[in-house]
Amino acid sequence: MKLRHALFGALLAATAMGPAYGQTNTDITIVLSEELDLVEPCMATRSNIGRVIMQNVSETLTQLDVRGGKGLMPRLAESWEDRGDGTWRFNLRQGVTFSDGSSFDANDVKHSFDRVFSDQITCESARYFADTDLTFTVVDDHTIDVKAEPAQPILPLLMTLVTIVPSETPMEFVREPVGTGPYVLSEWVAGQHILLKRRDDYWGEQPQVTSARYVFRSDPAVRAAMVETGEADIAPQITEVEATNPATDFTYPNSETVYLRIDQTIEPMGDRRVRLALNKAIDREAFIGTILAEGTELATAIVPPTTLGWNPNLKPHAYDPEGAKALLEEAKADGVNVEAPIEVIARTENFPHVTEVGEALVQMLNEVGFNAKLRMVEVAEHEQFYSKPYPEGRPAQLIVAQHDNSRGDPVFSMYFKYHSQGTQSGVSDPKVDQMIEEATAATGDKRAELWSQVMAYVHDEVVADVLLFHMVGHSRVSERLDFRPTIATNSQLPLAEIGFK
Amino acid sequence: MTKLIGQRAIASLLSLLALLVLVFFLSRLTGDPTSLFLPIDASQEMRDQFRALHGLDDPLLVQFGRYVWDLIHFDLGDSIRKARPAIDVVLEAYAWTLPLALVTMSLVVAAAIVIGSLAAFHVGGFFDRFASVVSLIGASAPDFWIAIVAIVIFSINLGWLPTSGVGTPWHWILPVAVLFIRPFGLIVQVVRGSMLAALSSLYVKTARAKGVKEGKIIFIHALRNAMLPVITVIGDQAAAMLNGAVVVETIFGFPGIGKLMIDSILQRDFNVVLAAIMVTAIAIFLMNLLIDIAYSLLDPRIRH
Numbered sequence: 001m002k003l004r005h006a007l008f009g010a011l012l013a014a015t016a017m018g019p020a021y022g023q024t025n026t027d028i029t030i031v032l033s034e035e036l037d038l039v040e041p042c043m044a045t046r047s048n049i050g051r052v053i054m055q056n057v058s059e060t061l062t063q064l065d066v067r068g069g070k071g072l073m074p075r076l077a078e079s080w081e082d083r084g085d086g087t088w089r090f091n092l093r094q095g096v097t098f099s100d101g102s103s104f105d106a107n108d109v110k111h112s113f114d115r116v117f118s119d120q121i122t123c124e125s126a127r128y129f130a131d132t133d134l135t136f137t138v139v140d141d142h143t144i145d146v147k148a149e150p151a152q153p154i155l156p157l158l159m160t161l162v163t164i165v166p167s168e169t170p171m172e173f174v175r176e177p178v179g180t181g182p183y184v185l186s187e188w189v190a191g192q193h194i195l196l197k198r199r200d201d202y203w204g205e206q207p208q209v210t211s212a213r214y215v216f217r218s219d220p221a222v223r224a225a226m227v228e229t230g231e232a233d234i235a236p237q238i239t240e241v242e243a244t245n246p247a248t249d250f251t252y253p254n255s256e257t258v259y260l261r262i263d264q265t266i267e268p269m270g271d272r273r274v275r276l277a278l279n280k281a282i283d284r285e286a287f288i289g290t291i292l293a294e295g296t297e298l299a300t301a302i303v304p305p306t307t308l309g310w311n312p313n314l315k316p317h318a319y320d321p322e323g324a325k326a327l328l329e330e331a332k333a334d335g336v337n338v339e340a341p342i343e344v345i346a347r348t349e350n351f352p353h354v355t356e357v358g359e360a361l362v363q364m365l366n367e368v369g370f371n372a373k374l375r376m377v378e379v380a381e382h383e384q385f386y387s388k389p390y391p392e393g394r395p396a397q398l399i400v401a402q403h404d405n406s407r408g409d410p411v412f413s414m415y416f417k418y419h420s421q422g423t424q425s426g427v428s429d430p431k432v433d434q435m436i437e438e439a440t441a442a443t444g445d446k447r448a449e450l451w452s453q454v455m456a457y458v459h460d461e462v463v464a465d466v467l468l469f470h471m472v473g474h475s476r477v478s479e480r481l482d483f484r485p486t487i488a489t490n491s492q493l494p495l496a497e498i499g500f501k
Numbered sequence: 502m503t504k505l506i507g508q509r510a511i512a513s514l515l516s517l518l519a520l521l522v523l524v525f526f527l528s529r530l531t532g533d534p535t536s537l538f539l540p541i542d543a544s545q546e547m548r549d550q551f552r553a554l555h556g557l558d559d560p561l562l563v564q565f566g567r568y569v570w571d572l573i574h575f576d577l578g579d580s581i582r583k584a585r586p587a588i589d590v591v592l593e594a595y596a597w598t599l600p601l602a603l604v605t606m607s608l609v610v611a612a613a614i615v616i617g618s619l620a621a622f623h624v625g626g627f628f629d630r631f632a633s634v635v636s637l638i639g640a641s642a643p644d645f646w647i648a649i650v651a652i653v654i655f656s657i658n659l660g661w662l663p664t665s666g667v668g669t670p671w672h673w674i675l676p677v678a679v680l681f682i683r684p685f686g687l688i689v690q691v692v693r694g695s696m697l698a699a700l701s702s703l704y705v706k707t708a709r710a711k712g713v714k715e716g717k718i719i720f721i722h723a724l725r726n727a728m729l730p731v732i733t734v735i736g737d738q739a740a741a742m743l744n745g746a747v748v749v750e751t752i753f754g755f756p757g758i759g760k761l762m763i764d765s766i767l768q769r770d771f772n773v774v775l776a777a778i779m780v781t782a783i784a785i786f787l788m789n790l791l792i793d794i795a796y797s798l799l800d801p802r803i804r805h
Contacts, residue, residue, distance in 0.1 A: 035756075037582040046540075122539065122551045130544035173584040190593055191756025192667060217665055217754040221649055225657055225664045380769065383536045416542045423542050 026210040026500065028481070030493070031223045031232040035216040036194065039185060040173040041163035042116050042123035047404075047491045051236065052214055054492040056196055057099075058163035058179035061090055061109065062156050064408045064488075071408070072157055076104065076164055076180060082443075086151035090159070092142040096203040098166045099184040106144040110136040111167035120171040125162050128412070153443040157409055182207050182496055196495070207496035224476050233478040234498075236489055239352055240293040243474035251295045254473030255304050255406035255487045258351065260344070260361070260466035261386065261399040261417075263426040268336045269396055273327040275463040277338075278398070279317035280324040281368040282361065284468060291353045291360065292469060299467040301455045302413045303405045306487055309439070309451025310410075314459050316467070324368040342372040346400035347382035351471060358400055372398070387423050402471070406488045410451045411440050417465075418458055427464045432457065505797070506790060513786040517779065521572075524778050525565055525771075533557060534581055534769035555581055568775075577779070578772035582765075587772035591758065591780050594745075597667065598757040599784070602742040604673070605680045610735055613685050617692025618719050618727075621700055632689040639686025644748040648679045652752075665754040676753045680746055684738040691734045695727035702726075728799055736792040743784045 034048050041058040044050045055063065061077035077090040096104035113136060116123045132152050137145040148155055166178055177185055182202040187195035194214040198207060215232065217223050223235035224242035243249035260278070268274045288296045300314035301307075328338045342365070346358040358374045365372040377385070384391060386399050401424070405413045415421075419436050420428040435457060439450035458464045475485040482499035535551050552558040556567065571578060577588045620629035638647070655675060656664040666672045699705065700723050708718050745759020758777055765773040 037580075038584060040584075119550050120554070122547060122554060124540060124543075126547055127540055127543045130546070175585070190590075191597070215666060215754065218751045218760075219649075222652065222665050222752055222754070225652055229656055229660065229664055231664055231666075378767070380532055380537055380767075383541060384532075387536070387541050 025480075026208060027213070028209055028211075028233040028478075028495075028498065029213045029215060029226075029231065030234045030236070031215050031217055031226050033216070033218060033220070033223065033237045035191065036214075038173055039175060039177050039188060039194070040121075040123075041165050041177050041179060042112075042121070042125055043173075044163050045125050045128075045161050045491070050491045051489075051493040052194060052196070053177060053179075054163065055181060055494040055496070056183045056212075057177050057181045057185050058165065059181050060161065060163055061092075061159040064157070064160050072160070076109075077156075077159065080156050080159075083145070085147070086149055087145050087147040088155045089139070089143065089145050090156075092144065093203065094142055096180050097201055098178050098180050099199055100166065100178045102166050102168070104164070104166075104180050105141040106138040107141075107167045108164055109144050110138060111169065112162060112164045115165065115169065115171060116162060118171050121173060128158050128161050151441070153441060153447065154409055154411060157407070160407070183212070186211075205496070207498070208500055209495045209498050212495050227476040227478055230478070233481055234483065234493075235476045236473075236485065236493060238474050238476050240474055243293075243476070245476070247479055248476050250475050250477060250485050251293060251472050252475075252485050252489070253295075253297065253304055253306075253487050254471055254490045255306075256351065256402050256404050256471040256473075256490070257299050257302050257304060257467070258357075258400070258402050258469045258471060259299065259302060260468065261401050261424060261426050262465050263390060263394075263397055263399075264428065264464075265426070266394065266396045268331065268338050268340055269426070271331050271336045272463055273331040274336060274338060275466075276317070277324040277327040277331075277368060278365065278370070278466050279463060280320040280327070281364050281370070282317075282466060282468070283319040283364060284316060285319070287357065287360065287469065291356045293352070293472050293474070295472040297470040299470050300459055301410075302403055302417050302465075302467065303410050304470050304487065306408070307405060308409050309448040309455065311452040311455045311459075314456055321364075321368050328369045338369065339371050340396050342370055342396045342398060343375050343394075344372050344398045344400060345375045345377060345382065345385050347379055348376050350382075350400070350402050354400065361398075361400070388425075398466070404490065406491055410454070414451070414454060415440065418454075427458075427462060429462055432462060432464075505793060509786070509790055509793065513782075517782050517786075520778065520782060521775065522565075524775055525568060526561070528766070528769070528771050528774050529561060529564075531766075531769060534771070537768050538581060577776045580765075580770050580773045582768055582770045582773075587770075587776040588780075590761065590773055591776040594756055594758040594761040594777075595780055595784070597755060598743065598745055598759070601673075601676065601680070601746070601755065601757060602739065605677050606684070606735070606739050606742060608677065609681055609685045609688060609738070612681075613688035613692050614724070614731070617689040618696050618724060620689070620693045621696035622715070622719055624697070629693070632686075632693060635682060636686035636690050639683040642682075644679060644683070644746075645752060647682065648675070648749060648752040651675050651679060665752065667755060672753075676746075676749050676755055679753075680742070680749050684742070688731060688734055688738065691731050692727065695730050696723055699723035699727040725799060729796065732792055732795050732799070736789065739788055740785050743788065744781055 032051065036049055036052060038049060039053060041053055044053045044058060059076050061075060063073050063075040065071060065073045076093050076096065078093050080088055080090045083089050092106060098104060113134060116126050133149045135147040139145055146155060164180060182199055183196040184199050186197040196212045198210045220239045220242055224238045226232035227235050227248060243251060262269050262275055264270050284298050298316040300316055301310055303310060332338045344358055344362050346354050355376060362372045362374045385397060386401055403413060414436050416423050418425055418427050418432050420433050435454045439447060439454050442450050473490060475489065477483050480501055482501050483497065535548050539547055539551060556564060579585060580587045580590050583590055616628050616632050620632045623629060652664050655662045662674055663672050705718055705723055708722050745757050745762060747759035747763055749755060750757040750760040758781065762777045765777065
């Protein structure tokens with residue numbers, strides 16, 4: 001009895017002395033799924049770093065407006081013009097200071113790019129400028145010319161990917177990033193939290209959030225619980241299972257596209273009828289609302305519908321098992337080995353229910369006469385199958401892959417996935433190569449039209465892959481916040497977009 | 502005693518060196534970290550530059566030679582992912598694992614000894630049943646399930662404790678409680694079994710016949726003799742905890758060595774893997790030494 005009293009007393013004391021979770025009303029806590037290894041601005045295109053750094057601590061010359069649909073907008077550059085000969089002139093914003101008090105000028109832009117291309121550090125944003133030589137000419141403190149060889153028609157769009165640092169920043173990864181953004185990184189306790197505080201001397205409009213504390217929890221149930229208990233205000237990645245409260249949970253397209261990459265060099269994938277049969281064998285609708293979340297959309301392109309040149313006239317290949325069987329019979333009669341074993345290779349934890357999706361795909365393929373088998377692999381092994389050089393002596397393989405493009409232009413996807421030189425391409429078609437090269441070099445409406453044509457040709461004529469789904473993400477947002485996640489929330493989370501009710 | 506420590510230290514040093522060689526080459530057999538650090542559409546030029554920057558383009562033996570040379574100069578290299586000294590990353594994580602293991606194991610040992618002894622004294626009584634229930638839960642319920650259920654009950658429904666994190670002592674209650682169950686369930690049964698044997702021995706009967714009080718019989722006469730097998734199990738459980746508690750660290754956001762090690766293996770952050778294994782090996786060596794010393798204190802036969 002005494003023990004019971006003691007236990008009861010202890011619990012009572014625990015209740016009375018419980019921790020206070022309350023925060024000042026404009027300080028927020030964001031719970032992310034993985035800890036940041038780095039806070040280096042030139043790595044901000046990596047999504048986990050971008051969500052903290054991009055447009056909060058560090059800014060870019062231009063920005064893509066995905067919320068208002070206004071397209072490319074000024075940020076640190078007020079305006080830009082194509083001066084011909086591959087040269088773009090950027091007129092920079094005046095009166096901007098970095099968080100260390102120094103002024104922003106054209107030399108900072110030049111130095112930021114010098115870092116990106118330096119051989120002393122490996123900056124992720126360099127990948128967007130492969131095969132392009134950039135020359136920077138500082139015209140005056142607030143004007144800079146950038147000459148691209150070969151000419152780069154979307155250079156202003158590429159400027160959304162490079163964060164600007166002061167010219168004093170060393171050629172090594174920094175742990176205390178200095179930027180022009182509305183927030184400064186004031187504390188980073190490795191393994192625990194990162195704290196951003198609002199700057200008083202920011203050049204633009206003052207955001208409402210005064211400070212943001214980022215914490216890291218791997219388990220989605222815990223992240224969701226933290227918002228529910230008031231320990232956190234935003235959990236950008238929770239699973240469909242947790243997203244049950246309509247008042248706080250949002251489901252939205254997350255810019256990821258799931259598809260089966262076909263390698264046409266291995267029999268029987270070189271035969272168009274076989275590739276068409278693969279497409280007709282899949283009952284795409286059956287996945288949605290069952291093993292994939294409601295709101296998932298059928299894909300007709302490797303890029304989401306918000307991308308320039310996305311072709312609304314394309315229709316997903318209809319589920320037609322009988323048609324698929326007939327195509328296989330026809331191919332078989334012509335001597336194509338349609339019964340060759342096919343490995344369907346998927347990556348564990350690539351997206352929710354990836355194993356179940358793989359199993360269902362294999363089942364559907366085998367029902368029409370394919371000889372497919374599922375193979376689940378870890379991220380590193382998956383990469384060996386997905387990217388060139390592909391393994392020697394491989395059997396026919398279908399790679400279940402997820403591709404993210406929230407950048408607004410197909411150039412970030414089409415070359416890699418469909419050009420014969422593309423790192424993850426299974427296609428080798430001179431016409432596709434030429435179409436991609438022409439679209440890449442075009443501007444304005446012509447560009448959109450050419451990309452539309454590439455997408456149609458790849459989808460309907462080449463039948464290059466089995467495009468499956470545009471995925472959705474789920475976020476939980478505290479009811480006290482006025483914030484709705486967007487397609488870009490996967491890669492960045494600008495605190496300036498967050499308000500209070 | 503000094504001789505014992507010396508012998509153990511030399512044996513452990515040799516094991517540590519063998520471990521170092523083994524882990525160095527085995528970890529590199531898993532592949533190149535370049536493809537995991539860089540995005541999949543990175544150019545060949547970026548990949549080559551990354552390899553050159555981190556010395557991954559040198560022959561394996563040259564890389565090993567460089568590692569050993571640096572090691573002699575107390576440099577365990579930098580973490581590729583975090584761009585800072587691997588030893589700093591590991592020690593930071595250990596600063597969380599060590600107190601978590603210490604606090605949990607201290608509570609486990611104290612509770613298991615007291616409750617196990619009382620369970621043996623009153624077979625079928627309250628403490629015996631309590632020990633059986635906890636042992637059953639520890640053996641049958643997975644850690645992650647207990648952790649999630651604990652969060653649902655104590656954080657969401659009752660609102661008494663934070664769901665996760667490390668900020669205050671309150672944050673430690675759930676992780677320690679979840680970690681407590683399995684080793685407690687195991688050790689309490691060993692204590693109980695060992696005590697039952699001790700309590701039915703002739704020297705206990707003699708003590709009773711001489712009129713010694715029950716408390717003194719249990720905790721002085723019987724317990725010391727019953728402790729030898731218990732210490733072995735405590736050692737095993739403590740070693741497991743020093744290796745990190747991956748599930749608890751993952752769910753409660755506890756930045757310990759277990760999750761760091763798993764992440765580093767998956768990301769092929771070789772220097773962190775090596776540093777983590779070396780530090781853990783040293784910690785386990787020190788703990789084994791403590792266990793040996795405890796043995797020799799409890800059992801004069803070992804001492805002499």
